[in-house]
Amino acid sequence: MFKRKLFWLIIIATALVTLNMTLLWKLDDIAHFWMSIVFWCAVGSLLWDNQDILKQSDIKSDLLSRVAGTLLIAFILFKSAVVSSKFDPFLRLAPFLSGLGLSLLAVGFHNLKLYWRELVILFFHGTPSVITLxxxxxxxxxxxxxxxxxxxxxxxxxxxxxxxxxxxxxxxxxxxxxxxxxxxxxxxxxxxxxxxxxxxxxxxxxxxxxxxxxxxxxxxxxxxxxxxxxxxxxxxxxxxxxxxxxxxxxxxxxxxxxxxxxxxxxxxxxxxxxxxxx
Structure with missing residues (x-):
């Protein structure tokens, strides 16, 4: 059960990261593309260090969390299909939204604090650019x-x-x-x-x-x-x-x-x- 859950989380995470990076490259936001690599590598390093979290039997996501996470990821996929400018604020918000959606699928609302470091890094990856507009x-x-x-x-x-x-x-x-x-x-x-x-x-x-x-x-x-x-x-x-x-x-x-x-x-x-x- 754990291996199957981990497999699907990795597949979804890889797809979301690849999608975001592809959009940045396609829309010629090269500076943000290279900065994104730094942030994703930092998050990946933290996830590798904390991989035992998902093995704990008492840490699960409930139905509400899974639904919320699924809807959030569906929104990311839909918005990614229609974004047409590198100035679209969505491109800067997408990494944090992706991390939040994956966290909800993995551990649920009540256990989000377990991934607070990863979420904080993803928040500061692009969200301040939107806030400071x-x-x-x-x-x-x-x-x-x-x-x-x-x-x-x-x-x-x-x-x-x-x-x-x-x-x-x-x-x-x-x-x-x-x-x-x-x-x-x-x-x-x-x-x-x-x-x-x-x-x-x-x-x-x-x-x-x-x-x-x-x-x-x-x-x-x-x-x-x-x-x-x-x-x-x-x-x-x-x-x-x-x-x-x-x-x-x-x-x-x-x-x-x-x-x-x-x-x-x-x-x-x-x-x-x-x-x-x-």
Missing amino acids: PLVDFITSLTAKFAYYSLWYVGFDVTRYGNYVALPTGRVLVNGGCSGIEAMNYLLGLAVICLVMFPTKQNKALVIGVAVIFGFIINVFRVAGMALLVASNRLDLFKYWHEGEGSLVVGMIAVILFGVFYQFMLKRDSKLTQSSGN
Whole structure:
């Protein structure tokens, strides 16, 4: 009975993950595609560590939970068949909904806490992108202001009107896609993965705050750099850093910087533990 249940859960989970990843690739949401791999691998690692949960005879899903889980998965399949844009919020909500539906099938409402870590990671994988949609205009304006001040501070003859950052020989418009809110949400999700899988004894809010700030600041420097490229008439490089692989490189820089910061936090934990032991 256990093996048959596990077999079907694995089949359904594989189908849902494959479907979501295929849609991201098909709709050309490449950045989110690669980030999804990180989140799914984190969840897979946790599930592997917790595989004995399903073997416990007293942990079962009731009829209501199975019906709810089935309806949720049916909704995911239906919505996946009609989604046509990478900007559809469903693509960001689908991983969490998939995890929730599978958890209901596996252990039911009363035992969802057994998979709280996996569900938290899937929630922060894409849901914050949907929640923060109303903030896009505000963050866009803030990015334009900080890009302007960063160029002004180092001595460039720069002006700003609205979301335009202008130099004497060129200007750029900071729109919603350049706001940096996606980078901030990605790093927020990575911070949650780190806190869940490699907990630190220090301030959790500090880790979250640093992740979001890194995402914002790195993007501000990217916008300022693109303004300089336009002013220098280097439109080829502008396109690379705006739409091409350069935008992914900037994201990787932010991830690496956060990784270095979190490694420092873990080493500090180790030192504090050693000093308290002495």
